[in-house]
Amino acid sequence: MPNAADILIDTLIEWKVDVVFGLPGDGINGIMEALRRRQDRIRFVSVRHEQSAAFMACAYAKFTGRLGVCLATSGPGGTNLLTGLYDAKLDQMPVLAITGMQYHDLIETFSQQDVDLTRVFDNVAVYNAQVNDAAHMENLANLACRSALSKRGVAHLSIANDIQERMADGGRSRRNRPGHMPSRNFAGRLLPLESDLSRAADLLNAGKKVAILAGRGALEARDALRETADLLGAPVAKALLGKAVLPDGDPLTTGGIGILGTAPSQDIMQQCDTLLIVGSTFPYIEYYPTPNAAAGIQIDHDPQRIGLRYPVEVGLVGEANETLRMLNKRLKRKADRSFLERAREATQVWRRELRSMEEHKSSPLKPQPVVGAFGKRIAANGILVCDSGQNTELTARHIDLGADHMFSVSGALASMASALPYAIAAGIALPGRPVYAVVGDGGFAMQLGELSTAIHHRIPLKLLVIRNDMLNQIAWEQMMFLGNPQFACELPPIDFAAAAEAMGARGFTIQSFDGLEEIMDQAFAVEGPVVIQALVDRYEPLMPPKVPEDYARNFRAALPETPGHEKIEENLKHSPLGNAAADQNPQGAQQAPDENTADLPGIP
Numbered sequence: 001m002p003n004a005a006d007i008l009i010d011t012l013i014e015w016k017v018d019v020v021f022g023l024p025g026d027g028i029n030g031i032m033e034a035l036r037r038r039q040d041r042i043r044f045v046s047v048r049h050e051q052s053a054a055f056m057a058c059a060y061a062k063f064t065g066r067l068g069v070c071l072a073t074s075g076p077g078g079t080n081l082l083t084g085l086y087d088a089k090l091d092q093m094p095v096l097a098i099t100g101m102q103y104h105d106l107i108e109t110f111s112q113q114d115v116d117l118t119r120v121f122d123n124v125a126v127y128n129a130q131v132n133d134a135a136h137m138e139n140l141a142n143l144a145c146r147s148a149l150s151k152r153g154v155a156h157l158s159i160a161n162d163i164q165e166r167m168a169d170g171g172r173s174r175r176n177r178p179g180h181m182p183s184r185n186f187a188g189r190l191l192p193l194e195s196d197l198s199r200a201a202d203l204l205n206a207g208k209k210v211a212i213l214a215g216r217g218a219l220e221a222r223d224a225l226r227e228t229a230d231l232l233g234a235p236v237a238k239a240l241l242g243k244a245v246l247p248d249g250d251p252l253t254t255g256g257i258g259i260l261g262t263a264p265s266q267d268i269m270q271q272c273d274t275l276l277i278v279g280s281t282f283p284y285i286e287y288y289p290t291p292n293a294a295a296g297i298q299i300d301h302d303p304q305r306i307g308l309r310y311p312v313e314v315g316l317v318g319e320a321n322e323t324l325r326m327l328n329k330r331l332k333r334k335a336d337r338s339f340l341e342r343a344r345e346a347t348q349v350w351r352r353e354l355r356s357m358e359e360h361k362s363s364p365l366k367p368q369p370v371v372g373a374f375g376k377r378i379a380a381n382g383i384l385v386c387d388s389g390q391n392t393e394l395t396a397r398h399i400d401l402g403a404d405h406m407f408s409v410s411g412a413l414a415s416m417a418s419a420l421p422y423a424i425a426a427g428i429a430l431p432g433r434p435v436y437a438v439v440g441d442g443g444f445a446m447q448l449g450e451l452s453t454a455i456h457h458r459i460p461l462k463l464l465v466i467r468n469d470m471l472n473q474i475a476w477e478q479m480m481f482l483g484n485p486q487f488a489c490e491l492p493p494i495d496f497a498a499a500a501e502a503m504g505a506r507g508f509t510i511q512s513f514d515g516l517e518e519i520m521d522q523a524f525a526v527e528g529p530v531v532i533q534a535l536v537d538r539y540e541p542l543m544p545p546k547v548p549e550d551y552a553r554n555f556r557a558a559l560p561e562t563p564g565h566e567k568i569e570e571n572l573k574h575s576p577l578g579n580a581a582a583d584q585n586p587q588g589a590q591q592a593p594d595e596n597t598a599d600l601p602g603i604p
Contacts, residue, residue, distance in 0.1 A: 002135040005034035005164040008157075009096070011141035012042060014183035017069050019043045019060065019428060020098075020355040021053040025073025027100025027113060030164025045428060045457070047421075048449040050077050050103070055098065055410075055421035056428075061093040062408045063383070063429045067149055068093065074100040074161070075113025078120065083415055085124045085154050090412035091216070092302075093239070094559045097121070097156045100449020104160035131160075135166035135176055142181045149185045152302075190301055192316035192323055195372035200297045200314040201330035205294065207274030210234040213257065213288075216411070217243035217279015217300060221321035221401075225278060226252060228324050232276075233334040235343035236267035239282040240396060241411040250578050252340070254347045258284045260396040263545035264346040271339075276531045277312070279320045281305050283412060284562040286548075299323050312600035354397055362574075363562070367394055367466050370534040371438060373516055375399030375466045377524050379434045383426045385409060387419035390472040395438045406430075415447040417446035426448065427459035434460045440469040441533075445494055454529045455504045459527045466498045468538035475562075476542045483554030485561035500531035510534040541569040541575065 002010065008031065011022070022031050022047060033109035035044045047053045050072040057068030066089070068439055072078050078099035088095040099121075101107065102114045117131050127147035131137050140157060148155035172178070204210060210232045218225050222245060229252045237257040246253045254264040269275075269289050277298040282288075282552050288310045296312030299320055316323050358372030369393040378384060378399070383406045386395040392409065401407055406426070410418040423437040444465050454461050475486040497507030508523045510516055511534065523532045544551075561567045 001169050002134070003030065003034075003165050003167050004131065004137040005030040007137045007168065008141050008159070009038055009042060009265050010047065011036040011138070011145070011183055012069065012096075013038065015067060015145045015185075015379055016040060017145075018458060019045060020069045020071050021045045021056040021060070021425070022071030022098075023050050023053060023073070023077060025100065027074030027077065027161050028071060028164070029160075030161060031071065031084055031098065031100070031159070036126065038433060044071075045424075045453070047453055048325060049447065050080035051083050051417070052421040052447060052450050052453070054081040054095070055295050055415075055418050056084075056425035057095045057097075058084055058088040058091070058093045058249055058384070059408060059422040059425035060429045061095055062091070063426050066094075067145060068095045068425075070095065070097070071098045072100070073113075073355050074102055075115045076115040076118070078115065078158075082120070082124060083389040083413075084421070085121070085416055086420075087410050087413045087418060088154050089124050091410075095149050095154050097125075097154060099158050100164070101158050101160040103162050107160065118156070121154075121156040121158075124154050125156040126151040127155040129156070130158045131163055133163060133171050133506055134166050135172040135178075138168075138178065139176070139181055142183050143461055145183070165518055174581055187541060189322070190318045191326070192299075192318045196314055196316055197326055197330060197475055200316055200327060203274060203295045203297055203313065203332075204232055204276060204327075205332050206604040207232070207272075208336070209272045210274040210276065210334075210388060211268040211272035211294075212236040212276045212278060213239065213269075213280055213282060214242045214245045214278045215239040215280025218242055218245045218320045219279075220319075221324050222246065223277070224324035224328065226250075227328050227574075228276070228331065230589070231328060231331045231333050233337040234269050235275065235340055237261070237268060239280045240392070240409060242280060243396065244401050244407040247402050249402075251344055255350070256396045258287050259280065260393045261287075261545060261546040262347065262350050262397070264350055266348060268339075268343050275310065277310065278324065281308050283309070285309050285594075306408055307598050313595070322541045329356075344382055358398060361504060363512060364537040365510070365512055365516075365535065366540055367468070367534065367536040368398055368515060370464070370466070370510060370536065371395065371398040373520050374436070374438065374532070376463075377462075377520060378405070378436050381403050382434045382436050383407070383430065384438075385419045385422040385424075385426065386437065387439040388414045388416050389440040389443060389474075390468075391438050391440040392442075392468045393473075393542055394466065394572040399438070406433075406598070416440075416443035419443065420447050420450050421456070422462065424454050424457065426496050427461060428457060434462070437461065437463045438477075439463060439465055440472070441469060441494065441496070442471045444496065445491070447537075448494075448496075448499060449499060451505060451529065451531070452503050459529055460527070463529070463531050463532060464581055465533040466536055467493075467496065467533045468536050468540075469493050470495070472538065472540075473542055478553050479558035480551040481546075483557040485558050487527040488562060496531055496533040500529070505531055508532045537567075537571070539564050539571055540569055541568060543575065572593055575597060
């Protein structure tokens, strides 16, 4: 006769869950035994830190579209899941978190690890419950899986360790009939109203300068999105989670948007008279058109998110692919392609300037050549992840994705230490595909032990560490956001190549431009996990495509008291990207008002 833990794991198997990420502990011994007895049908991936398990579950859901599952013991095991679970919540990923509890009759008696995890998880979860017995488990396990998938969020089950071993031999109420809840999800077609489609088409057909903002929700609509952009003569700006929506070299895209993005993307947002938002709630409102300056249309499966960042006139509630196909039938191909052509010209200039940065041979080594060389070696079917920090900006700008690449990152949460767990989950979710990660030394140090997990599971991982012994993005935020001198952002040095070798991986170190290509070739020739650390200039600026005047003013005030300010000034003086920002408006395009933006070379 099965116990509650058996019922839980059998239910997961019925829901087609084939992997659980977690860390054993005495609060989940019953569940671990149920997993052990079923390891031919469901895999347990043991991690070094529960935070990694939650990140992996989130990434697994991102890369597969299926339910991600993580498991942790009572007390601190459960609380350690929270960061990764908030990553899933903010990026709308279906994840089930399972946690243990103290003995059911010692709860709230100040016993060891006596933490009410259902209360702790109340804000992060769309479904959150404590299991009372085996009969209760039958219902809750099914409902938790269904809730996570249908609501695209986190579900949580908390189970006392003695309840896990309780047999399904009685205690069932007469109303709780066995087998009354099927272990499957139910879904239908979510389509916009015909009247809204017609209104949206009218606005888009009337627009003279249409721009598109595409996010993660457009990933399954690549062909339809490209058709839309071509019909409308509309350049496509990509939110970071939508980096793989169109290849970076596609003539229809201006690349990324925001502080990590491109000047052409910022220009099309400033100049458009009509904006189509597809599957994105990109959070930085200042990079959208001025409210009501452009007619807005938004496509999203969640009506709550429509009009969240920009006051759209028409909201199309539905999945992006089918909604765009329905919309395309109503669109007329625009004869005037001038708005798109100007964006293309500006993007070509921008990309040339990025390439020139990748050829910068100065000493100390700049990070752009390293990231560019790494990106050129990514296989056509590779999966790319990055962390949060300066490495995100470098990845967004200096690695071009093709049609068959996959990419992800901690999006709305923007958490450090997520990239390595993401990479491991990608390798487990999609075996046979090579995996690549770009990380900073700050985030990588937080989860360095997880490299042993990648080694143990033989993940085909090439990991690039941008090592400047500095929390560089934070330093620039201190200066630009509030005008404060950089403080406490220096990091004690770690030899990540030596650490990789000590764990059983291969480690390589790049210190100069001259050795860059040769060392990259050596590293990419190695099978299995490889760590490449690049010792780069810590004073290299993290530059937005255009600098708002208040940022420029703050920066000027902060710079004199910032350590190494002379080297920062020298780098700014010789930055080709700064010069590119001044030239992004081709002849005939509207210039941004001088009082709103300042080009970087103007920062003294």
